Amino acid sequence: MELIISNLTKTYSNGVRALNAISLTIPQGMFGLLGPNGAGKSTLMRTIATLQDADLGSIHLDGIDVLNDKQAVRERLGYLPQDFGLYPRINAETMLDHIAQMKGIGNKSERKELVEALLNRVNLFKDRKKALGTFSGGMRQRFGIAQALVGSPSLIIVDEPTAGLDPSERNRFYNLLSEIGENTIVILSTHIVEDVNTLCSNMAIICMGEVLMQGKPKDGLAMVNGKIFQKSIEKSDLDQYRKDYHVISTKLISGKLSLRIESEEVPGNGFEPASADLEDVYFSFISKKVDPITI
Ligand SMILES: Nc1ncnc2c1ncn2[C@@H]1O[C@H](COP(=O)(O)OP(=O)(O)OP(=O)(O)O)[C@@H](O)[C@H]1O
Structure with a gap:
């Protein structure tokens, strides 16, 4: 499929x-x-x-x-x-039965069995009589x-x-x-x-x-692996770092800014290599189209 x-x-x-x-x-x-x-x-x-x-x-x-x-x-x-x-006033069981009917399951006992099975599957069987609004x-x-x-x-x-x-x-x-x-x-x-x-x-x-x-x-991770570096900086220095490096994300930790950059070469200047995660992959790609830094 x-x-x-x-x-x-x-x-x-x-x-x-x-x-x-x-x-x-x-x-x-x-x-x-x-x-x-x-x-x-x-x-x-x-x-x-x-x-x-x-x-x-x-x-x-x-x-x-x-x-x-x-x-x-x-x-x-x-x-x-x-x-x-x-519909906030209708209970879960009645609503699901109605949806099943709309989807063409005309046989009442077949529907009852299905509704019960689905409510069990999503762990809502005990809540079946509660109004959806609650x-x-x-x-x-x-x-x-x-x-x-x-x-x-x-x-x-x-x-x-x-x-x-x-x-x-x-x-x-x-x-x-x-x-x-x-x-x-x-x-x-x-x-x-x-x-x-x-x-x-x-x-x-x-x-x-x-x-x-x-x-x-994992293919995405392989693309950025070895290219992500991090450094903790003062918030006021961010603009300069953004001019000098390809900054992909920032996180505020105890008042200081943890900066992650992507670089083909080891950047020096106090940057440490970081183990790449999927968030780095995401920011690496979207930073090519939009500015991902929102602080
Ligand atoms: N009915 C519409 N008429 C005009 N523009 C629309 C309409 N629906 C979405 N857009 C615009 O199309 C673009 C894509 O919107 P869409 O809702 O598909 O994005 P999204 O990735 O689902 O975003 P979000 O996570 O904010 O829901 C946006 O610029 C949005 O403003």
Whole structure:
């Protein structure tokens, strides 16, 4: 199973080119789509989910022409959008039953069995009678996964799912996603590098509507390995360092600024070699397009 995106291009009516000839090959398993705000992630996710059209290009899911055979894709798709609205007064069980009915599962006892199995799967069975409006952020996201799983989809899209979750809920959500990723394509769109590091076997970095990198996280690491150096500096010296080096990220630690730079040569001047992580890969790529330093 494979999702193949070729030359996908979309310009909104206000002139913003959200997707600029995007080409990606997404295999089975968890695929991380990383990019800063405004990179085009949601536009891409909505287009794959058949909710909006592209101007140019194609998407194929195992031979199905996604842009032209929307119904066939919808039958195989589970989607957890960024802004997932819930009816606050309806309980989880009733809502899921309703969604299953809408997705064409007409047989009542079959639906009951499915709803029970899904609620168990996302660990919400004991909360099934609670109104959705009383759910915590993590419970809402797990419910979102349950509704995405109705109909046993072969393609699941989750758009920035862990924003606002506390660490234990995030962990639970991670475990659930990685279980699902074992036999489907799961596309996880996020700007949280850690999510991709923990979960994804393949990834892409997009920025300003373009693919800057695609491959395995370890391929990305190999690209920057040995080129990342760090130094703790005074905040007031930052501008000078930015002129002299390719600064990819900064972190404020106890009032001092920890600077990470990318350099082909050993920079000297008190810089220490640092072991590269996926955040370095991310910043290395996006710094070629946008200014990643926001302090
Ligand atoms: N309906 C729209 N009309 C006009 N411009 C839009 C529309 N939707 C998105 N854009 C613009 O297209 C670009 C890509 O937006 P998109 O929401 O796809 O990015 P994103 O990577 O999902 O960002 P975020 O993480 O902030 O959601 C942005 O510049 C955005 O302002």
